Amino acid sequence: MTHQGRSRRTYTNTQKRTRANITLATLNVKGRASASLGANSISKWPIINKTIREEKIGILCLQETHLSDENERQIESLFSRRLLVLNSQDPSRPGNSAGIAFVLNKEMINISNIKWSVLIPGRAAALSIKWHNDRTINLLNIYAPNNHSEHQHFWDTVKTKWLQKGLSTLDFMMGDFNVTEDPLDRAPSRPDNEQAIEALRNFRNEFNIQDTWRHSHPTTRLFTFNSNTNSMSRLDRIYTSNSHRDSMSDWKTYLCPIPTDHSIIRTRFAPPEAPHIGKGRWTWPLGILSDENLLEKLEKLGLTLQTDIENCTVDTRTNSRNPQTLWETFKSKITSEAQHTAKSHLTKINQKIKQLHKDINRTSNAPDIDSSIDRQQNKIILEKELEHLERKRYKDTHLKAQAKWSLKGETIKGPKHEQNRHQVRRNGRSCTNIP
Numbered sequence: 001m002t003h004q005g006r007s008r009r010t011y012t013n014t015q016k017r018t019r020a021n022i023t024l025a026t027l028n029v030k031g032r033a034s035a036s037l038g039a040n041s042i043s044k045w046p047i048i049n050k051t052i053r054e055e056k057i058g059i060l061c062l063q064e065t066h067l068s069d070e071n072e073r074q075i076e077s078l079f080s081r082r083l084l085v086l087n088s089q090d091p092s093r094p095g096n097s098a099g100i101a102f103v104l105n106k107e108m109i110n111i112s113n114i115k116w117s118v119l120i121p122g123r124a125a126a127l128s129i130k131w132h133n134d135r136t137i138n139l140l141n142i143y144a145p146n147n148h149s150e151h152q153h154f155w156d157t158v159k160t161k162w163l164q165k166g167l168s169t170l171d172f173m174m175g176d177f178n179v180t181e182d183p184l185d186r187a188p189s190r191p192d193n194e195q196a197i198e199a200l201r202n203f204r205n206e207f208n209i210q211d212t213w214r215h216s217h218p219t220t221r222l223f224t225f226n227s228n229t230n231s232m233s234r235l236d237r238i239y240t241s242n243s244h245r246d247s248m249s250d251w252k253t254y255l256c257p258i259p260t261d262h263s264i265i266r267t268r269f270a271p272p273e274a275p276h277i278g279k280g281r282w283t284w285p286l287g288i289l290s291d292e293n294l295l296e297k298l299e300k301l302g303l304t305l306q307t308d309i310e311n312c313t314v315d316t317r318t319n320s321r322n323p324q325t326l327w328e329t330f331k332s333k334i335t336s337e338a339q340h341t342a343k344s345h346l347t348k349i350n351q352k353i354k355q356l357h358k359d360i361n362r363t364s365n366a367p368d369i370d371s372s373i374d375r376q377q378n379k380i381i382l383e384k385e386l387e388h389l390e391r392k393r394y395k396d397t398h399l400k401a402q403a404k405w406s407l408k409g410e411t412i413k414g415p416k417h418e419q420n421r422h423q424v425r426r427n428g429r430s431c432t433n434i435p
Contacts, residue, residue, distance in 0.1 A: 021268060021269070021270040022058035022059065022108060022109070022131075022268070022269050022270075023055065023056055023057045023058050023059075023250075023266060023267070023268050023269075024057075024058065024059050024060075024061075024139075024172060024174065024238065024266070024267055024268075024269055025055070025057045025059070025060045025061070025264055025265060025266040025267075026060070026061040026062075026063075026141075026174040026175055026176075026236055026237075026238060026264070026265050027060065027061075027062055027063070027236070027256070027258065027260065027262060027263075027264040027265070028062075028063040028064050028143070028175075028176040028225075028235075028236060028260060028261075028262035029044060029048070029062045029063065029064055029065060029258060029260050029262075030064050030259075030260040030261060030262065031044070031064060031065075031066045031260075032044055032045065032065060032066045032067055032071055032095075034259035036259055037259065041071060041074070042067075042071055042074050042075060044258055044259065045075055045078070045079065046078075047256075047257050047258045048060070048062075048103065048258060049078075049079050049082065049083060050257075051256055051257065051258060051264075052082070052083065052103065052105050053082065053105075055266065056105075056108070057105060057266065058104070058105050058108040058109050059102060059103070059104055059105070059109065059127075059129075059139065060102075060103040060105075061100070061101075061102060061103075061139070061141040061174045061175055062100065062101045062102075062103060062141075063098075063099075063100050063141070063142075063143040063175050063176045064097075064098065064099060064143065064176075065087055065099035065100060065101045066095055066096060066097065066098075066099050067087045067089065067094075067095060067099055067101070068089070068094050068095030069089075069094070071095065072085065072087055081106070082105060082106055082107060083103055083104065083105065083106065084103070084104040084106055084109075084111050085101055085102075085103050085104075086101060086102040086103075086104070086116045086125070086127065087099060087100070087101040088100050088101070088118045088121050088122055088123075088125045089121065089122055090121065090122030090123075091121045091122065097122075098122035098123060098143060099122050099143075100122060100123065100124070100125055100141045100142075100143050100175070101141075102116065102125065102127045102139070102141055104129075109129065110129070110130055111129075112130070113130050114127065114128065114129045114130070115127070115128040116128075117161075117165050117167065119140075119157070119158050119161035119162060119165075120154070120157055120158060120161065122143070123142070123143050123144070123145070123154070124140065124141065124142055124143070124154075124157075124158045124161075125140075125141050126138060126139065126140050126141075126162065126165070126167055127139045127140075127141070128167065128168075132271070136168070137171040137172070138167055138168060138169060138170055138171050138172075139171065139172045139173070139174070140158075140162075140170055140172070140173040140174070140175075141174065141175050142158075142173060142174070142175035142176070142177060143175055143176050143178075144175070144176065144177045144178040144179065144200075145178065146178050148178075148179065148192075148193035148195065148196040149195070151179065151193075151195065151196040151199045151200065152195060152196075152198075152199040154199070155199045155200060155202070155203040156199075158203065159203060159206060159207075169207075169208075169241065170207040170208075170209055170241065171240070171241045171244060172209075172238065172239065172240055172241070172244075172269075173207075173209055173238075173239040174236075174237065174238040174239065174265070175236070175237075176235050176236050176262065177200065177235055177236075177237060178235055179192050179193060179196045179197060179200060179235070180192045180233055180234055180235065181197055181200065181201065181211065181214075182214065184219070184221060185214075185222075185223070185233060185234035186231065186232065186233045186234075187221065187223060187231065187232040187233075187364075187369050187370050187376060188231065188370040188371065189370045204239065208241060208242050209239040209240060209241055209242070210239060210240065210242055210245070211237055211239055212238070212239070212240045212244075212245055212248050213237070213238065213251050213267075214237075215245070216251070220365060221364045221365045221369060222234055222253055222364060223263075223364060223379075224236040224237075224253060224262055224263040224265065225261060225262050225263070226261060226380055226383065230373070230376050230377060230380060231376075232364075232376065232379070235262070236262055236263065236265050237265065238265055238267055244269065244271075247269055247270060247271040248267050248268070248269060249267070249268050249270060250266070250267060250268040251265075251266070251267045252265075252266045252267070253265050253266075254266075254357065255383055255386050255387050255390060256390065257390040259387075282335075282339075284338050284342075285342050288338060288341045288342055291341055293341070294337060294338065294341045297337050298334055298337065301330060301333055301334055301337075302330075305326060305327070305330045308326050309323050309326055309327075312326065352389060353386060353389050353390065356382055356385060356386040356389070357386070359382050360379060360382050360383060360386065363375060363378055363379040363382060364379060
């Protein structure tokens with residue numbers, strides 16, 4: 001790893017290839033710790049690590065990280081196996097205000113020859129990475145000022161610094177912009193500060209980027225932030241180059257287990273020439289392998305199969321009934337039993353979370369969302385309930401992981417053995433995506 005000052009770094013310590021299909025996300029994390037998670041000074045970061053792992057996020061842009069030098073060292077010592085964290089502090093109040101970070105998932109991103117440039121400390125930073133077929137993509141992480149009168153100077157400075165550092169075409173810009181461009185993005189609906197909007201639009205036009213989600217959903221209401229006055233807004237966004245418009249998919253906005261008052265924004269970048277990667281084959285959930293009722297049913301099916309195969313002699317064998325077809329039928333039956341058991345094992349909490357997402361989306365797009373205080377408060381109540389359930393689900397998972405580590409931590413095939421085992425990269429195959 002070579003350093004070119006704190007404002008620009010180049011990393012050359014791995015040969016892993018970046019996946020052609022990558023998931024990008026942005027979140028205003030509102031600090032490094034939360035009282036609800038205990039006294040740990042970086043208590044949010046275990047959940048950030050878990051979210052990146054479970055959601056398979058390649059690059060996560062964070063705002064309001066509030067990380068000091070000591071906090072950065074703590075995070076590196078705990079999560080450096082999976083994460084590379086490139087943080088820029090607020091020079092006036094490091095560890096207490098502002099701060100932005102690129103968080104790279106080393107399991108999906110090639111961190112060799114990446115270039116990280118700080119444009120405005122704690123507020124704007126750029127990242128260039130080698131991507132599919134030796135192409136380079138450039139990302140910009142933004143945490144715009146709360147004061148709208150500062151936006152013109154802010155965007156002028158970002159533009160000047162970008163050009164001074166010789167950065168090329170801007171592919172993605174994401175973060176918390178503290179302004180909305182469309183009245184639809186506020187409830188109650190209203191236009192935002194005109195000068196701040198104009199400054200942002202001039203920058204967008206200069207770099208040829210657009211609000212791709214809004215272009216694809218011109219009338220949909222969606223909000224990423226709730227204020228103390230019960231007003232709602234879509235302050236967090238992902239802008240993309242116009243050339244990538246058709247390469248974006250799977251847009252999602254949701255409350256994650258990380259304690260914050262903002263929602264996470266997520267999308268998948270998969271250019272047309274990239275290999276198609278589907279959902280993969282269905283696999284048995286590990287949690288049902290100890291289900292006694294399921295094991296009893298499988299044992300009966302196995303004994304029946306054994307008897308049928310033994311009775312399938314040369315004289316009784318047919319094209320439709322032979323050991324091969326009996327075996328195929330057996331596999332179909334046990335898969336069906338396993339799927340049925342897996343569904344019954346789905347906890348009520350998962351079902352309720354899914355229903356809450358639907359209710360929140362329906363409430364956000366209700367015709368009276370701008371005028372009805374009851375409707376706005378109902379949405380906030382739904383989101384609070386969803387936030388509570390997400391944290392409860394995370395806590396349950398965390399406790400199970402702790403129990404597993406205590407029981408089998410350093411044994412062969414235990415979690416520590418699997419963690420340190422060499423990870424074999426799965427090669428994507430170009431194939432036809434059948435609709």
